[in-house]
Amino acid sequence: MNDVLLEVKDLKKHFPIHAGLLRRTVGHVKAVDGVSLSINRGETFAVVGESGCGKSTTGRTILRLEEPTDGEVIFHDKSLGAVNIEKADAKQLKKIRPQMQIIFQDPFSSLDSRMTVGRIIAEPMVINRTHEGRALKDRIAELLTVVGMRPEHASRYPHAFSGGQRQRIGIARALALNPELIICDEPVSALDVSVQAQVLNLLEDLQNKFDLTYMFISHDLSVVEHIADRVAVMYVGKVVEVASTEQLFYNPKMPYTEALLSALPKPDPRNRTRPTALTGDVPSPANPPSGCYFHPRCPYAQDICAVEAPPLRDTGDGHFAACHFSDTLTLKGATKLQDVPVATAEEAAADVIDAHASTSDSGSGTATEAR
Incomplete structure (x- = not known):
C-alpha cells in the first residue's frame, strides 16, 4: 500500500459575486468544485489544465491560504498523525x-x-524560532549553496x-523549514526555456536529496511529462482524469x-497535424453547464452528457476518468519517440525546405524580399 501524505476529499472553494448598492451576494464563482485526490510520499503529483480551471486555487486552498468552502484536506504528519487542515x-x-x-x-x-x-x-526560520x-547565518549559506547560489548573495x-x-531564492525559502510537501x-512558467530546464533539474535533485513530495501545478504538458509521476487534469474546477504519467499521455x-x-509538439518534423479544435469557449465557473461540464465542446458527447455529471471512476490500474464513455472510446494520446519512423537527414531537410517554400509563396512577398 502506498504511503499517502495528503488526501483531498470533495474540496470546494466558491467566491461570492456581489452586486447592487447593498453588495448582496447574487451568485458564486465555483473556482474549485469538488476536487478529490491523494498524493503519496516522495512522488511528484502534477495538476494540469487551462488558465482559470482552478488548479492554483486548489493549491492555495490546500494550504489554507484561501479558506475552503467545503471538503476535507488531511495531511498525514509523521509526528502529529492525520491532521484536518480545513x-x-x-x-x-x-x-x-x-x-x-x-x-x-x-x-x-x-x-x-x-x-x-x-x-x-x-x-520562516525566525518566525518559527528554529535558528538564531x-x-x-550558517543555515542561510547552506540553503543558498544547495540551490546553486553563493553564500555572499545573502547581502x-x-x-x-x-x-x-530569483526562483532559486524562492526555492531556498521553501526549503528553510525542512518541509515534506512543497x-x-x-514555478517555471515565467522563465526562459533554457532556464526552465535548469530549475526543473534542480527540483528533481532536491527531491532525491531531501525526500520531498511535490504537488506540481502547470499548464505546460511538456514540463509535466518530464517531471511528474502521476497527473490530474482539471476542467472548470473539477478533476476529470487522474493517472500515471505514462497512462495519461499515451x-x-x-x-x-x-x-x-x-x-x-510532435517529435516527427514531418508530422504537421493540427491540434484538435474544440468548439465553443471554456464555460464560466460562475455559470457552468448542466451534466458534464465539457459536453458543449466534446466531439463525442451524447444525450446523457447534458443531463448527468459523470463520476470520477476507476477504469483500471488506478486510472480514473470522469466520462460516461471512458470504457468504449478509443482516444489518441501523445506520440512516443520510438513510434516515429526514422528519416534520413536529407529527407527531413527536404521537408523543411518544401514547407518553407510553400509558406513563402503563399505570403505577400517572396522569401528574398523578406530577407
Missing part, C-alpha cells in the same frame, strides 16, 4: 505549516524587494538577480485530455 485552529496550523510550503509562479513579486536575500530566506545567531536584494536566480505553483480516457495532448 478544521485546524491557529495553534495547529502553526505546528503543521512548516511541513507544507509553496513556490510561487512569479519569482519577482513573491520576493519582498525591500528585504535582502538573507532576510527573505531567514524569515550564527546558526541562522544582495532581489532586483540584482535574473528570473532564474506545492510548486507554475492512453487517455477523457476527451478533454485528448484535446490537450494533441497540442503537444
Whole structure:
C-alpha cells in the first residue's frame, strides 16, 4: 500500500459575486468544485489544465491560504498523525505549516524587494524560532549553496538577480523549514526555456536529496511529462482524469485530455497535424453547464452528457476518468519517440525546405524580399 501524505476529499472553494448598492451576494464563482485526490510520499503529483480551471486555487486552498468552502484536506504528519487542515485552529496550523510550503509562479513579486536575500530566506526560520545567531547565518549559506547560489548573495536584494536566480531564492525559502510537501505553483512558467530546464533539474535533485513530495501545478504538458509521476487534469474546477504519467499521455480516457495532448509538439518534423479544435469557449465557473461540464465542446458527447455529471471512476490500474464513455472510446494520446519512423537527414531537410517554400509563396512577398 502506498504511503499517502495528503488526501483531498470533495474540496470546494466558491467566491461570492456581489452586486447592487447593498453588495448582496447574487451568485458564486465555483473556482474549485469538488476536487478529490491523494498524493503519496516522495512522488511528484502534477495538476494540469487551462488558465482559470482552478488548479492554483486548489493549491492555495490546500494550504489554507484561501479558506475552503467545503471538503476535507488531511495531511498525514509523521509526528502529529492525520491532521484536518480545513478544521485546524491557529495553534495547529502553526505546528503543521512548516511541513507544507509553496513556490510561487512569479519569482519577482513573491520576493519582498525591500528585504535582502538573507532576510527573505531567514524569515520562516525566525518566525518559527528554529535558528538564531550564527546558526541562522550558517543555515542561510547552506540553503543558498544547495540551490546553486553563493553564500555572499545573502547581502544582495532581489532586483540584482535574473528570473532564474530569483526562483532559486524562492526555492531556498521553501526549503528553510525542512518541509515534506512543497506545492510548486507554475514555478517555471515565467522563465526562459533554457532556464526552465535548469530549475526543473534542480527540483528533481532536491527531491532525491531531501525526500520531498511535490504537488506540481502547470499548464505546460511538456514540463509535466518530464517531471511528474502521476497527473490530474482539471476542467472548470473539477478533476476529470487522474493517472500515471505514462497512462495519461499515451492512453487517455477523457476527451478533454485528448484535446490537450494533441497540442503537444510532435517529435516527427514531418508530422504537421493540427491540434484538435474544440468548439465553443471554456464555460464560466460562475455559470457552468448542466451534466458534464465539457459536453458543449466534446466531439463525442451524447444525450446523457447534458443531463448527468459523470463520476470520477476507476477504469483500471488506478486510472480514473470522469466520462460516461471512458470504457468504449478509443482516444489518441501523445506520440512516443520510438513510434516515429526514422528519416534520413536529407529527407527531413527536404521537408523543411518544401514547407518553407510553400509558406513563402503563399505570403505577400517572396522569401528574398523578406530577407
